[in-house]
Amino acid sequence: MAFGTGTKCVQAGYKPGNGEPRQIPIVQSTTFKYDTSEDMGKLFDLEASGYFYTRLQNPTNDYVAAKIAALEGGSAGMLTSSGQAANFFALFNICECGSHIVASSSIYGGTFNLIAVTMAKMGIEVTFVSPDCSEDELNAAFKENTRAVFGETIANPALTVLDIEMFAKAAHAHGVPLIIDNTFPTPVNCRPIEWGADIVTHSTTKYMDGHGAAVGGAIVDSGKFDWMAHKELFPGLTTPDESYHGITYAEKFGLGGAFITKATAQLMRDFGCIQGPQNAFLLNLGLESLHVRMPRHVENGTAVAEFLSANDKVAKVSYPGLKSDPYYERAMKYFGCGGCGVVSFEVKGGRAAAESVMKKLKLIAIETHVADARSCCLNPATSTHRQMTDEQLEAAGIPAGLIRVSCGLEDKEDLIADLEQALK
Numbered sequence: 001m002a003f004g005t006g007t008k009c010v011q012a013g014y015k016p017g018n019g020e021p022r023q024i025p026i027v028q029s030t031t032f033k034y035d036t037s038e039d040m041g042k043l044f045d046l047e048a049s050g051y052f053y054t055r056l057q058n059p060t061n062d063y064v065a066a067k068i069a070a071l072e073g074g075s076a077g078m079l080t081s082s083g084q085a086a087n088f089f090a091l092f093n094i095c096e097c098g099s100h101i102v103a104s105s106s107i108y109g110g111t112f113n114l115i116a117v118t119m120a121k122m123g124i125e126v127t128f129v130s131p132d133c134s135e136d137e138l139n140a141a142f143k144e145n146t147r148a149v150f151g152e153t154i155a156n157p158a159l160t161v162l163d164i165e166m167f168a169k170a171a172h173a174h175g176v177p178l179i180i181d182n183t184f185p186t187p188v189n190c191r192p193i194e195w196g197a198d199i200v201t202h203s204t205t206k207y208m209d210g211h212g213a214a215v216g217g218a219i220v221d222s223g224k225f226d227w228m229a230h231k232e233l234f235p236g237l238t239t240p241d242e243s244y245h246g247i248t249y250a251e252k253f254g255l256g257g258a259f260i261t262k263a264t265a266q267l268m269r270d271f272g273c274i275q276g277p278q279n280a281f282l283l284n285l286g287l288e289s290l291h292v293r294m295p296r297h298v299e300n301g302t303a304v305a306e307f308l309s310a311n312d313k314v315a316k317v318s319y320p321g322l323k324s325d326p327y328y329e330r331a332m333k334y335f336g337c338g339g340c341g342v343v344s345f346e347v348k349g350g351r352a353a354a355e356s357v358m359k360k361l362k363l364i365a366i367e368t369h370v371a372d373a374r375s376c377c378l379n380p381a382t383s384t385h386r387q388m389t390d391e392q393l394e395a396a397g398i399p400a401g402l403i404r405v406s407c408g409l410e411d412k413e414d415l416i417a418d419l420e421q422a423l424k
């Protein structure tokens with residue numbers, strides 16, 4: 001039986017047997033006991049599935065990962081300690097020293113840094129392309145050593161919307177997968193796999209948790225990318241892994257299982273960026289109401305964006321759900337709405353005006369965070385990007401007067417009243 005998104009949010013991933021706990025159990029154990037070394041040996045050989053050490057896998061995490069995979073329409077999923085770890089694993093699972101990535105330039109600053117600086121130190125190079133590039137410009141960015149294409153459905157903080165279909169087409173024409181960070185819309189508003197994406201990642205720290213309680217990440221494989229059809233490009237999946245007794249992941253685990261099995265057996269084993277089972281439990285509580293919360297975040301985001309657009313102290317508003325927004329058409333195609341509750345606006349008067357508005361806010365708190373039940377805001381010029389001059393900020397498309405507001409679940413009238421008194 002095929003269930004809808006709401007039913008999956010509440011029930012997917014965990015099916016208790018007769019007399020078993022209704023809520024997912026928190027398996028707070030680092031290790032698992034076996035009767036014989038032979039039994040445990042089968043796990044080490046990947047001949048049997050099961051648990052032996054929580055640095056690699058834990059049952060609580062797997063229930064929650066299975067729920068997120070079901071929501072995204074994927075074949076398998078895994079949880080990571082953070083969104084940063086999810087994006088690193090998704091890329092590093094198929095890239096190695098000498099590889100090249102094509103990435104949208106409009107992505108979260110942390111991910112930009114991960115790809116442009118840290119992965120560069122590992123010998124993995126990147127070509128950034130504008131999310132608004134033409135098909136020809138996009139195709140021109142590929143090289144012989146390109147192994148992945150990366151972008152965010154709705155970029156943080158620029159709020160650009162990616163043309164997922166066009167990016168997927170270009171990736172597939174070059175024999176590589178499209179990896180999409182779907183943190184902002186969540187699968188409630190957009191399922192990138194349905195538009196051609198192959199791998200989907202999340203910072204579950206954001207809407208999925210939704211309550212500012214636990215940092216975490218997730219990776220979902222669509223199970224559709226045929227690694228064996230591009231055997232020479234992905235030796236890590238298509239040739240024997242000597243660190244796992246010569247297993248060839250794509251042969252042994254097939255289209256649906258190879259990517260996540262390799263990321264778990266190899267990367268999680270070696271890097272150990274696993275999500276704690278307590279955090280996975282908290283994440284699941286958030287997921288149970290994700291389908292109820294997301295429409296409210298969008299409703300509040302839309303109302304706040306409309307209010308700000310009509311305010312004479314505001315120079316510019318970015319929200320893909322606004323008819324005047326350059327990404328409105330894409331937002332309607334991919335989400336049918338604004339997609340999330342995050343709105344960016346530029347106050348007239350630059351840095352000083354933005355600082356003074358934010359000081360006067362009573363309900364909307366100053367935080368380095370988005371996508372929470374409680375509304376919050378941030379001025380990149382005085383926080384995340386404070387090392388940059390006003391001129392550098394302007395060039396990066398982040399004017400000094402820019403304020404990013406994450407609209408929570410409060411009454412929209414109260415959020416608007418708070419902004420109105422602060423702007424006054």
Ligand SMILES: Cc1ncc(COP(=O)(O)O)c(C=O)c1O
Binds near residue numbers: 084108111184203
């Ligand atoms: C779109 C996006 N991806 C990834 C991340 C990184 O996630 P985390 O903070 O959970 O490591 C963030 C964090 O803000 C984000 O907004």
